[in-house]
Amino acid sequence: MTWQNNGDVAVFVKGSEKLQLSYFTQLWTRQKKEQVSGENMQLSEEQLHQIEKNRRVALERLASRNVPVPVGESWRRQIGTEFTKPYFTKLMSFVTMERKCFTVYPSPEQVFYCTTLCAIEDVKVVILGQDPYHHPGQAHGLAFSVLRPKPPPPSLENIFTELKEDIVGFRHPGHGDLTEWAKQGVLLLNSVLTVRALQPTSHEGQGWEIFTDAVVLWLSRNLNGLVFLLWGSYAQRKGRVIDRKRHHVLETSHPSPYSAQLGFFGCRHFSKTNILLKASGKKPVDWKAL
Numbered sequence: 001m002t003w004q005n006n007g008d009v010a011v012f013v014k015g016s017e018k019l020q021l022s023y024f025t026q027l028w029t030r031q032k033k034e035q036v037s038g039e040n041m042q043l044s045e046e047q048l049h050q051i052e053k054n055r056r057v058a059l060e061r062l063a064s065r066n067v068p069v070p071v072g073e074s075w076r077r078q079i080g081t082e083f084t085k086p087y088f089t090k091l092m093s094f095v096t097m098e099r100k101c102f103t104v105y106p107s108p109e110q111v112f113y114c115t116t117l118c119a120i121e122d123v124k125v126v127i128l129g130q131d132p133y134h135h136p137g138q139a140h141g142l143a144f145s146v147l148r149p150k151p152p153p154p155s156l157e158n159i160f161t162e163l164k165e166d167i168v169g170f171r172h173p174g175h176g177d178l179t180e181w182a183k184q185g186v187l188l189l190n191s192v193l194t195v196r197a198l199q200p201t202s203h204e205g206q207g208w209e210i211f212t213d214a215v216v217l218w219l220s221r222n223l224n225g226l227v228f229l230l231w232g233s234y235a236q237r238k239g240r241v242i243d244r245k246r247h248h249v250l251e252t253s254h255p256s257p258y259s260a261q262l263g264f265f266g267c268r269h270f271s272k273t274n275i276l277l278k279a280s281g282k283k284p285v286d287w288k289a290l
Contacts, residue, residue: 067083067092067112069108069109069110069111069112070109070112070113070116071112071115071116072112072115072116072117072118072119072120074119074120074121075112075115075119075120076115078120078121078218078222079120079214079215079218082211082214087207087210088207088210088211090206090207091206091207091208091211094203094206094207095194095203095206098194098196098203102196102197103136103196103197104194104195104196104197104203105132105133105134105136105138105139105194105195105197106132106139106140106141106194107140110139110140110141111141111193111194112141112193113140113141113142114141114142114182114187114188114189117179117182117183118182118183118184118185118186118187120218120219121223122185123185123187123219123223123226124185124186124225124226124227124277124282124283124285125185125186125187125226125227125228125229125273125277125285126186126187126189126216126219126226126227126228126229127143127144127186127187127188127189127229127231128143128189128190128191128216128228128229128230128231128235128238128239129143129144129188129189129190129191129235130190130191130192130201130234130235131190131191131192131193131194131195131200131201131203131204132190132192132193132194132195133146133153133195134195134196134197134198134199134200134202135197135198136197137150138150138153139195140177141193142178142179142182142188143188143189143190144156144159144178144188145176145177145178145179145182145188146176146177147177148175148176148177149175150176151175151176152175152176153176154256154257155254155255155256155257155260156176156255158255158256158257158260158264158265159255160172160173161265162255162264162265162266162267162268162269162270163270163287165265165266166268166269166270166271167270167271167287167288169288170287170288171288173290175290177290178290180289180290181285181287181289181290184283184285184286184289185285186285187219189212189215189216190212191208191209191212191234191235191238192204192206192208192209192212193208193211193212194208209238212238213238213241216238216239216241216242217241220241220242220243220246220247221243223246223247224246224247224280225246225247225248225276225277225280225281225282226246226247226248227247227248227249227250227273227276227277228242228247228248228249228250229250229269229273230249230250230251230252231251231252231253231254231255231264232253232254232256232259233254234254235254236251239251248276248280250267250269250272250273252264252267252269270285270287273285
């Protein structure tokens with residue numbers, strides 16, 4: 001997959017097929033700006049509608065080619081334009097080549113797993129991670145979460161330790177699958193969504209950060225009263241785009257064994273989150289439901 005520039009038209013090439021997407025955009029813009037008079041013939045509303053329809057269809061076709069794996073419909077509707085941008089096309093080419101040459105986690109159908117569990121409009125809590133677990137059988141598209149029957153990694157064990165102290169009645173679930181939180185509107189979002197096996201951070205700087213920044217920005221601009229949990233300096237830097245007048249931001253150290261003692265233990269972020277959700281008229285998270 002490549003992008004070529006044929007004159008004034010940006011063309012997406014896949015084999016022999018070309019999608020002249022910018023043609024529709026240019027024509028639509030031109031018709032809006034031009035003042036036609038005299039002998040010039042103005043396009044009808046029906047023709048303008050068809051031009052816009054063709055442009056949208058072309059964009060949808062490009063998005064579906066870039067992201068063939070399951071993506072939640074509401075997410076595709078709201079942030080699908082990211083899938084059509086040149087950086088994302090380049091990113092998908094990189095990931096495809098990585099999968100041909102190496103083992104990459106998570107599996108293709110689980111990269112956007114978080115978008116299939118909750119509509120984007122129903123997100124109420126955001127926990128930001130860095131990149132997926134890089135050992136076999138762990139990563140499945142949710143930050144900090146691991147597939148059963150894999151045991152919880154150290155950071156997740158520390159999260160459970162804090163939950164036991166913070167939430168009355170919480171018990172270690174005996175596994176590390178956080179899917180039930182995601183179904184309640186807790187977005188467990190890594191900054192980078194893929195990784196080469198046994199090589200942490202190996203897919204950083206390829207474009208995932210641009211995409212997940214766009215997700216955080218959309219949430220910040222379009223929803224209200226969310227609670228963002230930013231654990232560690234990496235998540236805190238990524239959270240700089242959050243509108244703190246519209247949302248609640250709780251920050252502390254990362255739950256890693258190397259830093260949990262620096263503030264994560266005793267932070268009470270889970271009970272504080274529920275207090276803030278209630279104050280915003282939202283249903284609190286049942287953190288025990290795992």
